[in-house]
Amino acid sequence: MDIRQLFLGDQLNQEVCIRGWVRTFRANRFIAINDGSCLANMQCIVDFEQVSEEVLAEINTGAAVEITGTFVESQGKGQKYEIQASNINILGVSNADDYPIQPKKHSLEFLREKAHLRVRTNTFGAVMRVRAALSFAVHQYFTQSGFYQVHTPIITGSDAEGAGEMFRVTTKDPEQNDDKPDFFGKETNLTVSGQLEAETYAMGLGKVYTFGPTFRAENSNTSRHLAEFWMIEPEVAFNDLEDNMDLAEDFIKSVLGYVLENCKEDLGFLDQRFAKEEAIKPEIKRSPMGLLERLQFVTQNQFKRVSYTEAIDILRNSKPNKKKKFKYNVDGWGIDLQSEHERYLVEKHFTSPVIIFDYPAEIKAFYMRMNEDGKTVRAMDVLFPGVGEMVGGSQREERLDRLVERMKSKDVDLKELWWYLDLRRFGTAKHAGFGLGFERLVLYTTGMSNIRDVIPYPRTPLSAEF
Ligand code: 4AD
Ligand code: MG
Numbered sequence: 243m244d245i246r247q248l249f250l251g252d253q254l255n256q257e258v259c260i261r262g263w264v265r266t267f268r269a270n271r272f273i274a275i276n277d278g279s280c281l282a283n284m285q286c287i288v289d290f291e292q293v294s295e296e297v298l299a300e301i302n303t304g305a306a307v308e309i310t311g312t313f314v315e316s317q318g319k320g321q322k323y324e325i326q327a328s329n330i331n332i333l334g335v336s337n338a339d340d341y342p343i344q345p346k347k348h349s350l351e352f353l354r355e356k357a358h359l360r361v362r363t364n365t366f367g368a369v370m371r372v373r374a375a376l377s378f379a380v381h382q383y384f385t386q387s388g389f390y391q392v393h394t395p396i397i398t399g400s401d402a403e404g405a406g407e408m409f410r411v412t413t414k415d416p417e418q419n420d421d422k423p424d425f426f427g428k429e430t431n432l433t434v435s436g437q438l439e440a441e442t443y444a445m446g447l448g449k450v451y452t453f454g455p456t457f458r459a460e461n462s463n464t465s466r467h468l469a470e471f472w473m474i475e476p477e478v479a480f481n482d483l484e485d486n487m488d489l490a491e492d493f494i495k496s497v498l499g500y501v502l503e504n505c506k507e508d509l510g511f512l513d514q515r516f517a518k519e520e521a522i523k524p525e526i527k528r529s530p531m532g533l534l535e536r537l538q539f540v541t542q543n544q545f546k547r548v549s550y551t552e553a554i555d556i557l558r559n560s561k562p563n564k565k566k567k568f569k570y571n572v573d574g575w576g577i578d579l580q581s582e583h584e585r586y587l588v589e590k591h592f593t594s595p596v597i598i599f600d601y602p603a604e605i606k607a608f609y610m611r612m613n614e615d616g617k618t619v620r621a622m623d624v625l626f627p628g629v630g631e632m633v634g635g636s637q638r639e640e641r642l643d644r645l646v647e648r649m650k651s652k653d654v655d656l657k658e659l660w661w662y663l664d665l666r667r668f669g670t671a672k673h674a675g676f677g678l679g680f681e682r683l684v685l686y687t688t689g690m691s692n693i694r695d696v697i698p699y700p701r702t703p704l705s706a707e708f
Pocket of ligand 2 (some may be wrong): 631633634
């Protein structure tokens, strides 16, 4: 029986058996057991006169144990229930001197080096359970809204974003300069996005989404970038940019609502942790609200929507700090927004999630639909406080001639994407979609401050341990 089920209370005064890992053992009498099913430990009371010296000596932090006993209402403070242990079986010992996860506060940096064991801490247990719940909520949202999941390829020959930051996939030995063709007979890489393939499926299934691993060889060592991350990419036939913004907003609100309802214990713990972190490190203060408060705020309030042109005007007339300056000057229409600009807009100006739309064509990918003005495209980014860009999306260019023109001007290989162009030849129609970085969503939801702490085994420049 797992501890989470036991806490429902149905087994009261019955004999139960639990298995888990020792968190603490106090006064030769109180063992706190955690089995990962929930945040709370189960307190087990040991009658040390009934337990052999050898067994007592092996009840160390980190050991795996099986405990049988009577499940009763707790006599002590601090927990509702406990187990009066009648039998303790040590399943796997843990040497107290060597086990790195001691019952004290460890820094997140230290725990990153012990990523195989960090899930046994309260913080990582809570983060990973919330991550799993969000993942479930994503599938539930789309399934209930009539979307079909599509599994787009992980090895591809195309560079959907045209940014060129890809990991090559090859069976060729770089040491051997032979002329044998490569495995696929062409250059391939790990996918940077499933969008182009998802578009082909939207133009047959109507409403689709992907949820899969995504790889980018960007050399940006920041707290918001991973080389391997998970992206959710819905794509909908006959949608325009307005519909796309509505979908992104409704989707985010819905999955946050799901975890607020279903992860109360873990979010309550993360809320307290977040408040403590902010008290210690005021420089990371991201919002005047607590974690739960800001999640509720997001689910209950409309996201702000402004065009890129309006955003630039706001930034030009702003006083971001005492010196009234950004590090990167907002010197004119057409610049790419830097994260300090995005943060100013969401954290200082609007103090709410913001959707920026209609970006200059120059700074956006080839597939975005050109507006009538001939210089902006139907792009949108959803920005969140603390996280910056959570979503990037657009209405797609469905007109063959315009698409070809854009591809040429951006040096995108027309031959490589012959199938993508075919979509515009056979039954083309307006359609739109977006990509949401799953780890950025988990980051925001859990109030953690580094993206490396919301995925089990982060992949970043010079780091691929485990
Ligand atoms: O804005 P991006 O590059 O958009 C696309 O890839 C489009 N093909 C999506 C689409 O329209 N179907 O990436 C989408 C999101 C970003 O907003 C961000 O949340 C996340 O993916 N992302 C990253 N997350 C973690 N680490 C990285 N290196 C990321 N790069 C992008
Ligand atoms: Mg983007």
